[in-house]
Amino acid sequence: MNILSFSLEICLTSILAGFLGALTGLGGGVVIVPVLCLLFKIDLHYAIGASLVSVIATSSGAAAAYVRDGYSSIRIGMFLEVATTLGALLGAYLVAKISADWIGTVFGIVLLYSAWASLHNTGVDPKRTRQDALATRLNLRGSFPVQGGKEDYTAEHVPAGFGIMFIAGTLSGLLGIGSGAVKVLAMDQVMKLPFKVSTTTSNFMIGVTAAASAGVYLSRGYIFPELAMPVMLGVLAGSLAGSRVLVHAPVMTLRWVFTIVIVALGGEMIFNGLTGRL
Amino acid sequence: MPGNDQRLEIAMGRMLQVGVTVAALVVFAGGVLYLSPSGRPIPDYSHFHGAPAAYEHVTAIFAGALRIDSKSIIEFGILLLIATPICRVLFGVVGFTFMKDRLYAAVSAIVLVVLLLSFFTRR
Numbered sequence: 218m219n220i221l222s223f224s225l226e227i228c229l230t231s232i233l234a235g236f237l238g239a240l241t242g243l244g245g246g247v248v249i250v251p252v253l254c255l256l257f258k259i260d261l262h263y264a265i266g267a268s269l270v271s272v273i274a275t276s277s278g279a280a281a282a283y284v285r286d287g288y289s290s291i292r293i294g295m296f297l298e299v300a301t302t303l304g305a306l307l308g309a310y311l312v313a314k315i316s317a318d319w320i321g322t323v324f325g326i327v328l329l330y331s332a333w334a335s336l337h338n339t340g341v342d343p344k345r346t347r348q349d350a351l352a353t354r355l356n357l358r359g360s361f362p363v364q365g366g367k368e369d370y371t372a373e374h375v376p377a378g379f380g381i382m383f384i385a386g387t388l389s390g391l392l393g394i395g396s397g398a399v400k401v402l403a404m405d406q407v408m409k410l411p412f413k414v415s416t417t418t419s420n421f422m423i424g425v426t427a428a429a430s431a432g433v434y435l436s437r438g439y440i441f442p443e444l445a446m447p448v449m450l451g452v453l454a455g456s457l458a459g460s461r462v463l464v465h466a467p468v469m470t471l472r473w474v475f476t477i478v479i480v481a482l483g484g485e486m487i488f489n490g491l492t493g494r495l
Numbered sequence: 496m497p498g499n500d501q502r503l504e505i506a507m508g509r510m511l512q513v514g515v516t517v518a519a520l521v522v523f524a525g526g527v528l529y530l531s532p533s534g535r536p537i538p539d540y541s542h543f544h545g546a547p548a549a550y551e552h553v554t555a556i557f558a559g560a561l562r563i564d565s566k567s568i569i570e571f572g573i574l575l576l577i578a579t580p581i582c583r584v585l586f587g588v589v590g591f592t593f594m595k596d597r598l599y600a601a602v603s604a605i606v607l608v609v610l611l612l613s614f615f616t617r618r
Contacts, residue, residue, distance in 0.1 A: 260540055273580060436551055444538070
C-alpha cells in the first residue's frame with residue numbers, strides 16, 4: 218500500500234466516523250480513536266492527537282448553525298470553560314504519566330457511558346426546582362426563543378456543575394475527545410438547563426476545551442501532521458454531512474444500529490486495554 | 496443587554512466559521528503537496544516516538560511553512576485551527592469589556608490565560 222491510498226483510507230474512515238458521531242450526537246472523536254487504534258493499529262498517542270484536532274474543527278464548523286438558532290449561552294459557556302480548560306491541562310499532562318493500556322480502558326468506559334447517555338437523551342427540559350443565589354450572582358441565566366416569545370432560565374447547583382465540567386475537561390485532555398456527553402450531563406442533569414441550551418453551549422465549549430490541551434499535545438509530539446490531515450478533513454466533512462442528514466433520517470433506528478457499533482468498539486477498547494494490547 | 500449579547504455571539508460564530516474554513520483549506524493544500532510525489536513511505540505509527548521536532552514548536556512550524564515544506568504547511572493549518580477557539584475567548588474579553596460586564600471580562604481573561612499556559616508549559 219502506498220501513502221496516497223493509506224491517507225485516502227484514513228480519510229474515508231474519518232468521514233464515516235464524523236458522520237456517525239454527528240448522527241448519534243457523540244462527536245467524531247469518540248469514534249475515530251478506537252477505529253484508528255483497533256483497525257489501523259495506530260499507537261494511541263497518535264490517534265488521540267489526530268482526534269483532538271478533528272474535535273476542534275467539528276466544534277468550530279458547527280458553530281454557524283448553532284448561533285443562528287440562538288440557544289447557546291456565552292456567559293454560562295465562558296464560566297464553565299474555566300473548569301473545562303483547567304481540567305484539559307490536567308488531562309493532557311496525565312497522558313504522559315499513564316500507560317496506553319489504562320488510557321484505552323478509560324476510553325472504553327467513557328465510550329460505553331456516552332452511548333448509554335445518548336440513548337437516554339429524551340430531549341425533555343429538566344424540571345427546575347429552586348432559585349440559586351450563586352447562579353444569580355454570577356449572572357448564569359439567559360433566555361431562548363420559544364413559540365411566541367422568549368423563555369428565561371437560571372442555572373442551579375453551580376458548584377456541582379463546575380466540578381463535573383472539570384472532570385469533562387480532564388477526560389477531553391486525556392482521551393483527545395470533546396466529551397460532549399459528560400458536558401451535557403453537567404448542564405442538563407445537574408445545572409437543570411434547558412436541553413437545547415445544554416447541547417449547543419456544550420458544542421462551543423468543546424472547541425475551547427480541546428484548544429487547552431492542544432498546546433501540550435503539540436509540544437509532546439502527539440499531533441503528527443500527515444496523520445492529522447486526513448483525520449481532520451474527513452471528520453469535519455463527515456460531521457457536517459451528518460448534521461444535515463439528521464433532519465431527514467429516521468433517527469431512532471439509525472441510533473440503535475450505531476449504538477451497537479459503539480458498544481462493540483468500547484468493549485474491545487476495554488478488553489485490549491485490560492489485556493495489555495494497546 | 497440581550498441585543499449586545501446576541502451581537503457578540505454572532506460575531507464569535509462567524510469568526511469560528513471563517514477560522515475553520517481557512518484552516519481546512521491550508522491543511523488541504525499541505526495535504527495535496529504532501530501526497531503528490533509518489534513513492535513516499537508510510538510513517539510507522541505502530542509505536543509512539545513523538546513527532547519530529549520541526550512539528551512541535553510554533554516557530555519551527557512557521558519556518559517550515561515558509562520553505563513550502565508540505566508537512567509544516569499542514570501543521571500551520573492545524574495551528575490556525577487551534578487559534579480559532581482561542582480567538583473566540585479573546586472576542587469574549589473584548590466584547591464583555593465593551594459591554595462593561597467586568598465579571599465576565601475577567602472570566603474570559605482567566606480562560607485565555609489557561610489556554611496560553613498550554614503553549615508555554617514545557618514537557
